[in-house]
Amino acid sequence: MGKPKVAFFDFACCEGCQLQVANMGEILLDILDIVDVVEFREVMSEKWGGELDIAIIEGSITDEHSVERIKEIRKRSGILIAYGSCATIGGVNGMKNNFDLDEIREYVYGSDFHFFPTKKTMAVHQVVKVDYSVIGCPVYIPEFVEVLKAVLQDIPYSVPDYAVCVECKQNENVCMYDKGVGCLGPVTRAGCNSWCVNNGNICYGCRGIVSGPNEKGAHDILSKYNIPLDLIKNKINMYNKCREIDQNAQ
Amino acid sequence: MHSDINNRDLNINLEYLTRVEGHGNIVVNVKEGRLETCHLDIVEAPRFFEGLLRGRSIFEAQHITSRICGICSCSHSLASIQAAEDALSITPSSQTIKLRKLLLYFEILDSHLLHIYFLAAPDLLGVKSFVPLIGTHNEVIRRALRLKKTCNDLCGILAGRHIHPISMTIGGFTKLPTEKDLDAMLALLEGMRHDIEATVEFVSAFKFPEFERDTEYVALVSDDGEYPLLAGDLGSSDGVRMNKKEYKKVTNEFVVPHSSAKHTKLSRRSYAVGSLARFNLNYEKLHPKAKETASTLRIKSVCINPFLNTVAQMVESVHCFNEAVSILADLKNTGINPSEEIVVGLNEGSKIPVKAGNGVGAVEAPRGTLFHNYEIDEKGIILNANCIIPTSQNLNNIERDMEKLVPEILDKSDEEITHSLEMLVRAYDPCISCSTHLVDVKFIHA
């Protein structure tokens, strides 16, 4: 078999996750040695349009045009990787779903808002089947490399289904709760090596919520530290608003 | 070659412009030698950032708005924090300012180098992307990736990562560099010196199209000796000067139907921001090494060839590189005061006093002047938000450039014309996902 044909596609996003690819440095050349990148609009003019072995999708689905486009890409792709928080969990674009769509369009575009159609933000798996996920805002390069290798070996990659706290403790950080601020680490999926807490910030939940989080336990923590529940709920919505679409689907 | 340009029909409809950040189309229509349409359509799906900021805490603004754009997320963070601090009347410490400048230098370096190597170089070397260059110019590509990675690592040490910096927040930094970190950053910079020199040489071999159009340039200006990137007033080459609070008078936004990004104008029909604008307005304040580079690359202020924006980026890269080295040396001298480290969060501990206010941030992002403006209530909740992105400011100017360029090259083939237009757009290094956002301005039907 020849080198697998890979293409990058972007939907509503900041394109930071694609840029992470350029930030890999010289390993990128090793990757380009084993895969054939046929489309990558951000850095390439080449266009392919044919069958793909691997499609890497960045960004959320936010309008009708994107729904059609992602379906078309799915049809011609063997493996589809949702790449980054926008694609995997809706990410910051999901915050739009907090508002009435016409209202937010009017706020941004004025009275002629109907020129700019929009839909409720959706993660890619909420529109088409996704084979692999690389979560993160932005993606964590070592994890992306692991997923890529899993794809090439044709084995599944499962995103860790335990809390960011695990990695945070292993990194021996002072817990943010000890500093008196709320952190989403206890309910957020690990795999980023507790990136934000290592740098003195809190975890904002960009990797999605662990399955079966203990909501009662979480409320206990908040009350223990005098952190209002609304604040945390709002914080969770920063990246995880689209979770509601999954929950409603169940 | 077209023999009869006066009867020439041309129909360019280039969808999904490549090697730019975000989605844009070029639409040009020439009928019997007369230019009828000349647009840069912005078809990026709108993301409604200003809309969705409403109701969120001002302490989250930087985290959210850095997600407007991955390439210049440090600049967005900086502008956002500046606006927030302005609204809250917080004055950052001098150590904080130095560290912020450092981060901005790293980001400008990173962004300019990315543009030079991956976005602009393929055009100038006659290939479609950097991929074929891996075979033909392997050493160049390796150098580019090395440089890119180093910039990324520098931001990583200073702010946790380059894309969506972690530790920079209202009031300062949640994690301050240690002595070891300062040494590590200096070592990384030293390690790239040679590659920067090689990049200057690489750029000096480029041949740029000869095209000029007299343009109004806008950038931050100041009265001190420093090349202003993080502070200053708004200035233009037509002599405008005003406080950043009055940014709306400069940008005069208006909406056009073909673009989900709004357009701007000042004294004339359009103006330009970015490297070339800063170079033209503030040449005197560049680092001596950067001036040397300018003369090596034969670019003189005032330069009105937009294609040479790439050259101005090179000059600025040298400037940022050298300024970063001196800030680090300075910090090593004075030492970092670790007690300035601040605890981020939801401001739950009410460590930072909050009040109602309206604040503006103006920062020279790699692509030009970037404005953030927030209005907050007494609890620090955002009531209104507005972000004006360099690329939106340039869009109108790009179209005016295209209008002048197309008739000048009508004797060329369709492909050549398309390619020239693409190159022109790319020279501005447009950042389209950034520019897709709009505010409450009146819709002006053209």
Place this chain on the structure above:
Amino acid sequence: MEKIILKDSAYSIKKGTILGIKQMTESEKLFEIALEGGKRLDHEPGQFVMVSVFGAGEIPISVSSSPANNDSFDLCVRAAGKVTNTLHKLKAGDMIGIRGPFGKGFPIGILKGNDLLIIACGLGLAPLRSLIRFVFDKRQDFGKIHILYGCRNSANMLFLDEIKEWRKRNDVYFESIVDQATPDWAGKVGLVTTLIPGIQIDPDRTFVALVGPPAVYKPAIKELLSRNVPERQILISLERHMKCGVGKCGHCQIQHLYCCQDGPVFNYEAIKHLKEAF
């Protein structure tokens, strides 16, 4: 940091070459493995090895062949996930890694001279085949032998050729049953436990070897106890998540026991009070 190569690490692997592969059902394959340099595995029936598929990982797999065969050994593997699927893609001649054998198998010394009732459910036949082959090799050492084999449907039946042979033998009683009948199936339908009342055994001198998925143990043991088989004569093999195989990593712990070292084969008496065992 100094890096050294460890000669006698518990994590060193022996190199194994895949001699042959046989597709047994849609999801199970039988691998014949030889260790490098003709080394012998020297296992007991019921023991397992840790199998490395490089890059994918390492997993516990029971040895399926009789210890009497020294040149090679068999592994019967169901494609269940990451490592097993990758293993299924390998070809004859490919190399894998082997650690072990590990754990306690069936206590051959004690079984000798007694009757055997072997109850296999689904993939449980994989470790039991090792015992069955061994017993057949040393047939004169054992008394009466019953083998009961249950599986989901006829398409899931393992070791079909051998089963044909077993059915023909008159020194063993063999019976099989499926959960779901398909048109090609003429035999019995139901759970394997329903076969227990129908067989003639002398409970005092019968040892039971029972292997199957977790759900089968409770009903089967109940049935056996009602036939008066003494608790310590019921031998079962428990499956647990395993990573190290040497009683350290904690994954296979059943209360105070390490399944990988203290098991996987236990007699019922020893573990009946363990609430986490079933």
Place this chain on the structure above:
Amino acid sequence: MQDKQYAILWKENFNNFISSLSKLHKLAAPVFKGYNNYAFENVRSGQEIALKYIPTILPPKKFFMPVHETLLEYDFSRGLKADAVTEYEEIILFGVHTCDIAGIQCLNMVFSEHPQDQNYLIHSQNIKIIGLECNEYCDEFANCHLMNTHLPDGGYDIFFTDLGDYFIVHINTQAGEDIIKDTGFFMSAQSSHLNELASYREKKQAIFKNELPVELDLIHDLFDRSFESRIWDDLDERCLACGNCTNVCPTCYCFDIRDEINLHLTAGKRYRVWDSCQLGPFAKVAGGKNFRTTRKVRQRHRYYRKFRYPMDRFSRYFCTGCGRCSRSCMAGIRLKETLKSLIGSKEGAKA
């Protein structure tokens, strides 16, 4: 009279001792990380060391059993080559409290039990331990008196006790004696010093009191009766399964083993990484069966791994009383409270 087993280090020589030791060896000691948190980190001078500290975020097990550790390296680009490996360095730990020394003793037992774990043992052989006695009770989370780990009981090379103007130092091994000799700031102890030590220990008894109304020897019986206790249901409601308690416990050693392959899929390594019985997938097997699905049974398992199961295998409790699990628990699950509830429950009352 002089005692060869004991030496004296005057406080004014402490910094010199540390500087000279750090020149001879890589040295790690507790340092202050802010917000009442401490961590063992590399140090070069005495000023960096927190002599008074409450148990560090991670116990010293991180040196004996690094979070990530390579076990095997392989290459199958041409044939198969696979080597079991370990990476180690010589290091001295200064300031290890008695509870943490007890934790190391527990781990030593686990990893030297057959089949031995060479990777652990090689780390262990290359680490020297300088103990430091707690003069004060650290905080409300500890239960070191109950576990009888508040006094030195071997497991170190030398052991420091602060007696005001000087440290009295017990020398326990040849390596300990070398440290004393090589640094050269110590004096031999006189009988007056030993008397002071004895009277200090007596005073210590007044500060360190049994934390719970139960005899240590009866705890395993208590657990024998408590498997079905309601107390575990309460933990089910509270536990978040964040894994903090096991990561920070000096005697938790569960790990996962993973493979990492290179991009060309031709070579790679196998490494172990700390794992936790508190995490959902820990006991799941193929076919989807999970042997410990609920938080309740996972928490119960943790407690039994401290207070019941090791008694069968090692005749010793695997709780050192350091209090880390309670200190770091997001949900406020407190070991002493759990024990107290068990003692007060109907199962406990039977005793």
